[in-house]
Amino acid sequence: FLNDDTEVEAGWLRALVEVAESEPRAGAVGSRLLSPDGSLQEAGSILWRDAGTHQVGHGLPAGSDSYNRVRQTDYCSGCGLLVTRDAWGAVGGFDERYFPAYFEDVDLCLSLRARGFRTLYAPNARLVHHGGASLPDDLRALVAVRSGRRFLAKWGDSLRDFDPPPADGDRDAAVAAAILRAERRPLPALQPEAADPRPSAPPTEVEALRVQVGALQAAVALGDELLHQLRGEHARMEGLRALTGRVPGGRRAAAWVARRLGVR
Numbered sequence: 724f725l726n727d728d729t730e731v732e733a734g735w736l737r738a739l740v741e742v743a744e745s746e747p748r749a750g751a752v753g754s755r756l757l758s759p760d761g762s763l764q765e766a767g768s769i770l771w772r773d774a775g776t777h778q779v780g781h782g783l784p785a786g787s788d789s790y791n792r793v794r795q796t797d798y799c800s801g802c803g804l805l806v807t808r809d810a811w812g813a814v815g816g817f818d819e820r821y822f823p824a825y826f827e828d829v830d831l832c833l834s835l836r837a838r839g840f841r842t843l844y845a846p847n848a849r850l851v852h853h854g855g856a857s858l859p860d861d862l863r864a865l866v867a868v869r870s871g872r873r874f875l876a877k878w879g880d881s882l883r884d885f886d887p888p889p890a891d892g893d894r895d896a897a898v899a900a901a902i903l904r905a906e907r908r909p910l911p912a913l914q915p916e917a918a919d920p921r922p923s924a925p926p927t928e929v930e931a932l933r934v935q936v937g938a939l940q941a942a943v944a945l946g947d948e949l950l951h952q953l954r955g956e957h958a959r960m961e962g963l964r965a966l967t968g969r970v971p972g973g974r975r976a977a978a979w980v981a982r983r984l985g986v987r
Contacts, residue, residue, distance in 0.1 A: 771901075
């Protein structure tokens with residue numbers, strides 16, 4: 724899987740395949756993500772008990788040789804992810820309830836682990852991830868909150884196996900401990916049989932159209948949700964506007980705030 728806001732470096736796919744072929748229980752293999760300025764964006768990721776996440780190595784300068792070994796990790800970003808065919812079939816693919824983005828990759832890696840597959844980080848599979856370019860700004864926050872709630876509802880009990888989020892002053896030690904614990908966390912017995920068998924033949928034109936219609940319907944529902952949210956914000960602003968009109972000096976104060984914020 725490759726996002727449309729990524730640029731792969733030479734040898735990227737070969738590096739993913741080599742790691743997958745070296746580990747019999749590999750289910751997913753993730754990339755070393757770089758920001759456009761060359762700094763490290765992610766070298767595998769940590770999942771905390773509260774469903775928060777941490778991108779290992781985020782912000783390290785360009786050329787850093789930290790996190791340069793293959794290791795098992797809680798999850799890897801789906802923006803540059805290899806999933807083996809057996810593992811994909813065992814879990815039935817991505818959970819479509821996370822459409823169009825956020826937490827679908829975390830969910831997939833937890834589903835793979837539940838069936839005995841490992842998620843591995845491949846340091847030589849390098850790609851540049853521009854980040855956030857796959858969704859418009861006005862939808863990003865809404866989608867992230869909605870997907871996060873769905874993830875918690877599905878995996879809340881399983882998150883007890885993960886470390887609590889660290890205090891601000893203890894982050895480095897907590898990250899190091901979580902990396903080590905992810906490597907040592909025992910896997911359940913391997914269950915490669917398909918949870919949701921899919922036909923091996925390519926989809927028919929009707930099936931492909933049905934998928935596209937479903938995606939369009941989900942996009943419309945998301946737009947309706949955003950519109951509902953914006954209407955609620957507008958109603959609150961109108962309520963504040965009416966209130967300032969009844970408070971001495973309220974209109975002048977509101978005008979001053981509007982000028983400071985660049986709002987007309």
